[in-house]
Amino acid sequence: MSSDHSSPTDDAHDGPSDDTHNAFITDASVEGDGEGPLAGKTVAIKDNISTDGVRTTCGSAMLADYVPPYNATVVDRVLEAGGTLNGKTNMDEFGMGGTTETSAFGPVENPVDTDHVPGGSSGGSAAAVAAGEADLALGTDTGGSVRNPAAFCGVVGIKPTYGLVSRYGIVAYANSLEQVGPLATTVEDAALLLDVISGPDDRDATTNDGGADSDYAAAAHGDVDGLTVGIITDLIEGADDDVVETFEASLDELEAQGAEITEVSLDSLEHAVQAYYVIAMSEASSNLARFDGVRYGPEGDHEGNWNDAFAAVREEGFGPEVKRRILLGTYALSAGYHDKYYKKAQDARAWVKQDFDEAFEDVDVLASPTMPVTPPTLGESLDDPLQLYLMDANTVPVNLANLPAISVPAGEVDGLPVGLQLIGPKFGEETIIRAASAAEQ
Template identity: 75%
Template structure:
């Protein structure tokens, strides 16, 4: 009997052009990317009936390139989660083991590719939300440099951190999708010309001879031994192909998770203030005053979203801004400086993508802190606005393990090349 992995919130076919680099390919689109005429829910009751009047730039680019969208993929509500269990439309199951989570928040996108329900997928990555599910589902996921891919049409969670990224079964396919969606966009002032003329798919040649890869000691400490062994074996494969590995230390990473969640929750509390029942989305039916109606409207948010809004509002409130938000921004600057220093002597940085194997369904729901700490290896990349890729490194106890490769700003070609060497060896 076939397992229903609950991959899609909405199954809808949106035909692409007849020709182009993605012609004949199917693609799943995370449900926080606007699709004209097709509902976009963000995995929330708040937007259960919302139908955007326009396409996100990334959506337009994939259909112009010939891809056919086959559905809007399930996700943690408003991107807030690491397991795709906070979705108002039920959890997605991991195709590698249906009793385990697929990772999050782009779990539906990664599961769609892993289960063969789409050739490719688009996700968004605020603190690891493309790389985490890619690692847990045994597929490839790329978090681009901030500014390489337009965020126009992406429902905002934390603007200064998030990027739209590709998910695919192979490094070359993920790189091909990145070629399609990358490049400046007049609708998004944060996009840059840098990298627009690159050929990421051509970089998937596996040639790492002479490449120097830094192994971050801090990101192996405390990781599951099975994960460490699998990732170390993949790094050994890179050495066998001519890469040199050196240990690097990034002491600032001790504070990355704390800094990330203060910044992300603060931005979320501001971004989600727009859901007030006046303009769009769920609206409370209270006949009382405006405050009562507003409170009733925001009951449509799930528990995890409410938690992050409250914590973010607290961190930004008078008397606490300097104690929390300002210190988190200082830590962010330190993290970026540590990466910059490391890239003076290495071409890429390697670590486990996730320090743990996929959780069992329900395992982390009652322990949010455990879920937050699982993001320890992915959040630093977003704080530093760098590119990273998760590539399958093998399996442990039959479950997928991902190797993360981080590059300097707009160094996507380097990490694609290194990831393709890992893929070839595997």
């Protein structure tokens, strides 16, 4: 095993020498165990997933020198399946962002067009796969952070049902929302990686055997005859016209292969983005309290006032977007505002879940564009956080409802990729993989 350890700079990283898109933060080579379904394949790991002896920075100066003493469960499963870990991928700091521009290690370029962002927060993982720098990759999806970069980089990304994949060893952003998910160039390869990483884990009480006896790779057979696909009209209205046209063309292809296309409306989605950010930021405020210069983070000066030392460490270690989300989350949880914001957000979350459950009584799969826009140019989004948050409108409802979803390439607009998002009922991964493989063909 080899790895490099150094502090971040704005324009340097310690990834592979051929990493032309800044997709990697740390170069590493960890060989898998013998022959298995991933034998001969390289797997890039997002840098908020713990790797024994290989630093795990979360894209933050706060953890620039942190080296975990253990592997996340998903990493152990990749190695046991014969995969070779070939590096830790760049990401938005602590997963907070949708363009991989908030990383302390510099932004990632989109391999499709280097003037554009790769999406985020798992942008490094998607870029590594799209550029051929890794056969497969793992990301984490809190509000679209696997599907967003998959769509923007023209690859496949799966967000599993909450509880299907262990979160043990993941540096938490928002515990009730995030899941580890695979990225690959084909639906079958993404499904194969999902087969490897899914399943119960004694070290994570949120996991269960909901996917028992599933064979996700075998589900990528492309037969959608008789499948009912519901277009979520609420997620079409705010999308760019060219994106909608490309999305509709991909559905025409599914219809030509025997799928039935219908329209569905979910009234609750009007409030999904607001509810998501209140919940996610509140959980982030709690999770990131441990980065205080004592438990984690650069060692502070604790000779004087504790509050001053605590503030100094966080001022130095966190970037602007992380600070913004901690402040907003702390405010939402504070006395006098908990019921006004956090409780209402949880009520909205329950409404979103109910709407999805009712929709799946009539359809097998729900569909929307993965992202309502094509990849923005680098630097375009950083000055307008609100627009960045609204870009997640099509992906965050899935996380609120703890459902599975996949993004598969649907086509291009002006040379930039557009993704088709297919959403399934709880533990309906085989169904969405089946539909996505047909769309891929």
